[in-house]
Amino acid sequence: MYRKQVRRRRAVLTLLVLSSFLLLTITYGQSSGGLQDGLSTVFSPLQTVADRALKPARDLVGWFDQTFEARGENDRLRDELEETRTQAVAGQEALQENAQLRKLVGLDRGPVLAASAYEPVTGRVIARSPTVWHSAVTIDVGRGDGARVDDPVIAGEGLVGQVASVQPSSSQVTLITDHASAVSAKVLPSGAQGVVRPEVGNPEDLVLDFIASARKIGVGQTVVTAGWRARDLASLFPAGLPIGEVTRASIVEQEASQQVHLRPYADLANLDLVQVLTGGSR
Amino acid sequence: MIVTPRIFARLAAIVLVGVLLQLSFFSRVALFDTSPDLLPALVVSLGLLGGAMTGAVAGFSTGLLAAALLAGPLGGASLVLLAVGYLAGLFRERFEIHSELLPPLLCLALTVVAELGFGAVELTLGVDAPISALVVRDVLLKGIYAFFLGWPLYLLLRRLLRPALVEEPRVARRRQPTVMGV
Numbered sequence: 001m002y003r004k005q006v007r008r009r010r011a012v013l014t015l016l017v018l019s020s021f022l023l024l025t026i027t028y029g030q031s032s033g034g035l036q037d038g039l040s041t042v043f044s045p046l047q048t049v050a051d052r053a054l055k056p057a058r059d060l061v062g063w064f065d066q067t068f069e070a071r072g073e074n075d076r077l078r079d080e081l082e083e084t085r086t087q088a089v090a091g092q093e094a095l096q097e098n099a100q101l102r103k104l105v106g107l108d109r110g111p112v113l114a115a116s117a118y119e120p121v122t123g124r125v126i127a128r129s130p131t132v133w134h135s136a137v138t139i140d141v142g143r144g145d146g147a148r149v150d151d152p153v154i155a156g157e158g159l160v161g162q163v164a165s166v167q168p169s170s171s172q173v174t175l176i177t178d179h180a181s182a183v184s185a186k187v188l189p190s191g192a193q194g195v196v197r198p199e200v201g202n203p204e205d206l207v208l209d210f211i212a213s214a215r216k217i218g219v220g221q222t223v224v225t226a227g228w229r230a231r232d233l234a235s236l237f238p239a240g241l242p243i244g245e246v247t248r249a250s251i252v253e254q255e256a257s258q259q260v261h262l263r264p265y266a267d268l269a270n271l272d273l274v275q276v277l278t279g280g281s282r
Numbered sequence: 283m284i285v286t287p288r289i290f291a292r293l294a295a296i297v298l299v300g301v302l303l304q305l306s307f308f309s310r311v312a313l314f315d316t317s318p319d320l321l322p323a324l325v326v327s328l329g330l331l332g333g334a335m336t337g338a339v340a341g342f343s344t345g346l347l348a349a350a351l352l353a354g355p356l357g358g359a360s361l362v363l364l365a366v367g368y369l370a371g372l373f374r375e376r377f378e379i380h381s382e383l384l385p386p387l388l389c390l391a392l393t394v395v396a397e398l399g400f401g402a403v404e405l406t407l408g409v410d411a412p413i414s415a416l417v418v419r420d421v422l423l424k425g426i427y428a429f430f431l432g433w434p435l436y437l438l439l440r441r442l443l444r445p446a447l448v449e450e451p452r453v454a455r456r457r458q459p460t461v462m463g464v
Contacts, residue, residue: 009335016342016364023346024357024407039350043302047351050306061311127305129352130319131359131397132420133404136352138305172352179404179411200409201417204315269312 037167040138044126044170048140051126062270083220094189118152118238118277121145125271126170132201135161135175139274142169146278150236155274158242158265159183159225163276171276176243177203177268184226184235185243187217187260193226194260196243203268206244208260217249217260238280283332289446293328296439297340300324301347316420318427320435321348322396323389325363327436329370330385331443337367358407362399366392389432394425 123141141147143166151163153173161175176183177198185208186193192215194208208223223246227239244262283289304320311317321344329337345359370392379385398421440447 012335013338013368016338017361020342020345020357020361020364022357023360024355024403027356035356036350039347043351046302047306050302054303054307058307058311061313065311065313125310127351128309128317130304130309130317130321130348131400132417133400133409134352138352179409181411197411200411200413201420202414205414207412269315270310 036165040167040170040172044138044140044142044167047126047138047170048124051124087220117280119146119279120154120275121147121278122273122275123171124273128271132203133179135178135181135198135203135268136164137161137173137175137271137274139171139173139276140169141276142167142171144168145276147171147276148278151280152237152241152277153274154241154277155266155271157267158244159237160266160268160271160274162236173274175268176206176264183237183243184228185223186226187211187215187246188222188224190215190217190221192217194257196223196262204263205247206262206264208246208262209257211258211260215258217246217258219246219248221246223260223262238277283336283443283446285332285336285446289443292442293332293336293340294343296324296328296442297344297347301344301351304348305351313427314423315416316423316427318431319393319397319424320428320431321345321359321363322366322393323428323432323435324439325367326370326389326392327385327432327439329367329372330374330379330388330436331439331447332371333375334368334371337369337371338364339367341365341367355407358403359400362396362403365399366396369395385436386429386432389436390425390429393428393432394421397421397424 121141123139123145125137126140127138129136139153147163147166149163149166153160153162159176161173161178161181164172164174166172174181176196179198179200181198183196184193185196187208192211194211197207197209199205199207211217223243225237225239225241225243226235227237227241228235242265244264246260247263248261250259250261285293300320308318308320325337325341325344328340332340341363342360345361345363346356349356349359370388373388401417401421
């Protein structure tokens with residue numbers, strides 16, 4: 001009797017371990033397909049209800065956390081305000097100059113206007129991944145709202161990520177802090193281009209790689225999506241979406257490229273409302 | 283643990299509520315920039331109450347459900363939580379739980395093991411992005427949060443699963459003295 005029980009126990013354990021390896025092999029690097037679609041469809045209404053019901057509790061915990069951080073944040077914001085005032089004056093001049101140049105060259109679509117081909121659909125985050133190894137959220141915008149795989153997702157402050165999989169009433173979004181994420185970007189105003197990658201475990205820091213070391217990058221400069229297009233191929237993100245602000249630039253000795261660190265504009269740790277840019281031409 | 287259909291339903295409901303709570307609440311609050319991870323503590327508690335098989339099956343299901351709801355690769359979280367649940371159950375089968383501090387301490391230790399396991403699985407499969415030293419802080423803080431979450435969680439689950447627990451000591455009722463002739 002005892003030996004039979006031990007054998008049964010070993011068999012169940014072996015089956016579970018083998019199933020895990022099999023699932024990992026089949027689904028790594030891609031969506032889990034039918035199973036995920038089915039489960040998400042069934043559970044997304046429950047997740048929406050749980051999200052709304054638990055919002056006051058989340059806000060309470062958030063309030064405690066923010067109170068700890070508020071002191072340091074205040075000093076930093078004062079410094080940033082002064083810096084932004086200076087930049088705003090420079091920005092006004094640049095806008096005037098830009099308008100004049102546009103008339104001269106006859107451009108009808110600037111980088112920001114290109115984004116208007118997209119139709120933003122606003123949604124709410126209803127779930128989030130528990131580990132730092134996968135930065136993903138579930139939102140209550142789905143196929144029925146026009147969302148498609150690879151659609152860019154933004155928050156009020158800047159780029160958040162892209163849609164990884166879509167169900168009828170919900171979607172999973174891979175954030176720009178996920179280790180599999182890579183976004184082609186450029187630094188303003190120099191126009192130096194590179195690829196924004198995350199640093200796993202630190203959602204406050206992104207790394208802009210492959211910037212030529214000859215290009216001078218300054219702290220506080222803005223990084224936006226590059227939005228390239230070459231024949232039939234095009235970037236998944238439209239040009240000009242703000243990603244973050246340069247916090248550090250370091251040139252590695254004897255290397256042709258430099259690493260630029262930036263802080264994302266979007267508060268990726270506390271995402272609530274996001275917009276999916278649907279209907280883009282890809 | 284004696285798993286009747288009713289207890290099975292309770293276990294399934296516990297796993298479901300736990301996963302929903304994690305994805306909709308715990309993953310979305312951050313204390314000191316780290317979100318608590320309830321799932322390893324949940325699996326450890328179930329393993330401690332139900333034994334190695336209950337822990338392993340609960341760990342597998344919890345990992346599978348959480349990954350399926352978030353477009354993550356299936357199997358990785360299942361494998362890690364299966365191991366954690368099995369270890370917790372094995373502990374219960376080999377040793378007596380005398381101290382009330384033991385379940386939360388095991389939640390702390392096995393949550394750290396689980397978080398390192400998640401990282402190990404990802405690193406084995408390949409991570410191209412640089413890894414921040416803050417990952418270590420995240421793992422340790424998650425362990426500490428699991429200690430404080432594990433304490434009430436274990437007591438709650440013990441209450442919910444009491445009918446199925448074999449060695450649960452019954453509360454002795456004091457017998458009223460019988461007065462002869464009344």
